[in-house]
Amino acid sequence: MSGLLELENAHARLGGVEILKGASFVVRPGEVVALCGPNGAGKSTAVRAALGLTPLTQGTARLGDHEARRLSERQRGERAAYLPQDRSIAWNLPAVEVAALGAPFLTGEAALERARAALDEVGVGHLVDRGVADMSGGERARVLLARALTVPAPLLVADEPIAGLDPDAQLLVLERLRARADAGRGVLVSLHDLSLAARFADRVVVLDQGRTTAEGAPTEALSPSILKTVFNLDAVWLEALDGPWLAARRLSPHG
Amino acid sequence: MTGATRLNIGLGLALVAALGVAVTLGETAFSAGQYAEALSDPASGPGEVLWLVRAPRAVCALLVGAALGLAGAVMQGLLRNPLAEPGVLGVSATSALAAATAIVLGLAAIPGAVESAALFGAAVGGGLLIALAARVRAPEALILFGVALSSFAGALTALIFNLSPSPIASAEVMNWLLGSVENRSWVDVAWVAPALLIAALLARAAAPGLRMLTLGEEAARASGLSMGRMRVLALAAASLAAGAAVAVAGVIGFVGLAAPHLVRAAVRGDPGRLLAPSALAGGLMLVLADLMARMLPTDQELKLGVFTALVGAPLFALIAWRAAREWRL
Numbered sequence: 001m002s003g004l005l006e007l008e009n010a011h012a013r014l015g016g017v018e019i020l021k022g023a024s025f026v027v028r029p030g031e032v033v034a035l036c037g038p039n040g041a042g043k044s045t046a047v048r049a050a051l052g053l054t055p056l057t058q059g060t061a062r063l064g065d066h067e068a069r070r071l072s073e074r075q076r077g078e079r080a081a082y083l084p085q086d087r088s089i090a091w092n093l094p095a096v097e098v099a100a101l102g103a104p105f106l107t108g109e110a111a112l113e114r115a116r117a118a119l120d121e122v123g124v125g126h127l128v129d130r131g132v133a134d135m136s137g138g139e140r141a142r143v144l145l146a147r148a149l150t151v152p153a154p155l156l157v158a159d160e161p162i163a164g165l166d167p168d169a170q171l172l173v174l175e176r177l178r179a180r181a182d183a184g185r186g187v188l189v190s191l192h193d194l195s196l197a198a199r200f201a202d203r204v205v206v207l208d209q210g211r212t213t214a215e216g217a218p219t220e221a222l223s224p225s226i227l228k229t230v231f232n233l234d235a236v237w238l239e240a241l242d243g244p245w246l247a248a249r250r251l252s253p254h255g
Numbered sequence: 256m257t258g259a260t261r262l263n264i265g266l267g268l269a270l271v272a273a274l275g276v277a278v279t280l281g282e283t284a285f286s287a288g289q290y291a292e293a294l295s296d297p298a299s300g301p302g303e304v305l306w307l308v309r310a311p312r313a314v315c316a317l318l319v320g321a322a323l324g325l326a327g328a329v330m331q332g333l334l335r336n337p338l339a340e341p342g343v344l345g346v347s348a349t350s351a352l353a354a355a356t357a358i359v360l361g362l363a364a365i366p367g368a369v370e371s372a373a374l375f376g377a378a379v380g381g382g383l384l385i386a387l388a389a390r391v392r393a394p395e396a397l398i399l400f401g402v403a404l405s406s407f408a409g410a411l412t413a414l415i416f417n418l419s420p421s422p423i424a425s426a427e428v429m430n431w432l433l434g435s436v437e438n439r440s441w442v443d444v445a446w447v448a449p450a451l452l453i454a455a456l457l458a459r460a461a462a463p464g465l466r467m468l469t470l471g472e473e474a475a476r477a478s479g480l481s482m483g484r485m486r487v488l489a490l491a492a493a494s495l496a497a498g499a500a501v502a503v504a505g506v507i508g509f510v511g512l513a514a515p516h517l518v519r520a521a522v523r524g525d526p527g528r529l530l531a532p533s534a535l536a537g538g539l540m541l542v543l544a545d546l547m548a549r550m551l552p553t554d555q556e557l558k559l560g561v562f563t564a565l566v567g568a569p570l571f572a573l574i575a576w577r578a579a580r581e582w583r584l
Contacts, residue, residue, distance in 0.1 A: 051477055073476070073480060074480075082473075082477035084473040084477075086471050088471055090470075091335075091469050093525055104480055147474075
């Protein structure tokens with residue numbers, strides 16, 4: 001089956017520094033792909049490159065059957081919903097209007113309808129009319145997730161959507177992404193929590209220093225040797241109540 | 256009816272009332288009979304005062320205020336910054352520089368020359384900003400460039416004073432730079448009205464993009480809306496509106512900064528829906544400010560630009576104080 005998103009041997013530079021040096025991954029309909037890697041591995045750049053927002057110096061990025069950089073803004077918006085890491089919202093709009101920004105091509109009422117449903121879905125249905133500046137960080141993160149869920153696109157790309165959230169909210173966000181995939185859409189999500197990645201993703205892509213170094217079923221891609229060389233962890237996978245769980249300790253400083 | 260529609264209608268009615276007062280009141284008090292004469296015969300003495308002196312002046316104040324309010328709302332939305340105003344990107348300064356040059360060159364006697372020069376200056380400033388915005392996306396970079404442009408144009412204007420051979424020309428430029436709608440005629444209205452209309456249409460086309468930009472540059476770029484097109488529309492609208500205001504009234508501060516803040520809470524912060532009420536509020540502010548400026552019993556009539564800054568600055572501090580709690584600056 002062809003991919004909704006395909007990054008192949010991507011190289012990219014930011015401010016003169018080569019951030020991506022051979023990143024590759026595919027996201028197909030119906031699957032959650034977790035993008036994992038230490039800080040500075042190039043996850044956010046890879047996500048942006050895959051969407052055609054960062055130019056490549058080598059390799060290709062495709063969204064559906066088109067090269068990402070050749071798409072018009074509208075075509076890109078129709079192919080992928082993007083939830084960036086940055087959660088700042090410039091003005092104090094009510095939650096429902098922020099969520100409705102996910103569907104800029106629908107009429108006002110239809111977009112608001114979808115937005116209300118999405119806010120309900122992420123558990124902030126009671127806050128539809130609350131200004132986003134009057135919310136907690138966790139509530140705002142959910143409103144922004146609702147915005148991404150409102151986008152009528154076959155692919156959802158979320159860059160560290162659970163960073164800074166409480167455990168309950170982390171599980172809720174990942175459950176919603178999982179549900180999207182189970183409903184036939186594709187999901188690419190970058191995550192630092194490897195246990196949650198293993199529980200919610202169909203496949204894990206490990207990025208290290210701008211390169212894809214492992215890819216496959218979660219506990220295979222995150223094998224003890226990868227955990228050691230890429231993440232500097234002495235770790236084993238345990239079987240817990242609801243899936244694999246990583247027991248890990250730090251290795252002594254490199255070398 | 257939405258809250259924004261109600262707000263616009265309310266502001267519109269207040270504007271009509273303010274215009275009525277501005278045409279009725281003046282230095283020369285009329286009797287009831289004279290008002291009746293003015294209404295029945297516009298060519299009579301009182302009629303000329305009302306329809307050829309006070310009315311065009313009040314309408315000019317309205318249009319200039321509306322242009323500044325619109326430009327301010329567009330700038331604040333585009334830069335995602337509540338401190339932005341038409342002057343911040345230097346367009347007012349390039350416009351003023353071009354107008355000052357025209358005055359010093361003795362072109363003020365030619366009808367429309369100063370106005371055309373001001374619009375030309377705004378077009379040059381706006382064009383530079385649009386060219387820059389096509390290459391850099393960070394609003395901070397645009398602001399820094401605008402500050403540089405503003406300082407440079409300001410320095411060149413100062414250089415005109417410095418090198419001007421005639422103190423009379425200098426005084427004329429100074430007088431014009433202070434900002435005023437005194438002695439403006441229907442010809443001036445005819446200058447500013449079409450420019451404001453075009454700016455409003457451009458701004459309206461930019462509105463969905465400005466709203467999307469609330470989410471930040473990255474999310475907006477992947478939203479499906481063209482942010483590049485939006486930036487060009489927004490910068491063109493703000494430059495044209497600011498240039499039209501400078502062309503007719505010189506440099507008037509604070510209206511562009513304060514008008515969006517007066518109405519922001521009423522549209523729940525939406526930068527797209529803010530445009531119309533901000534323009535209406537700017538118009539209302541300037542009609543009232545001009546009315547007060549000419550009714551104050553001073554020997555020399557207060558210049559509108561001086562008056563708006565004198566009243567506007569403390570008022571704005573108050574607005575900022577209250578708004579800071581509203582959106583937690």
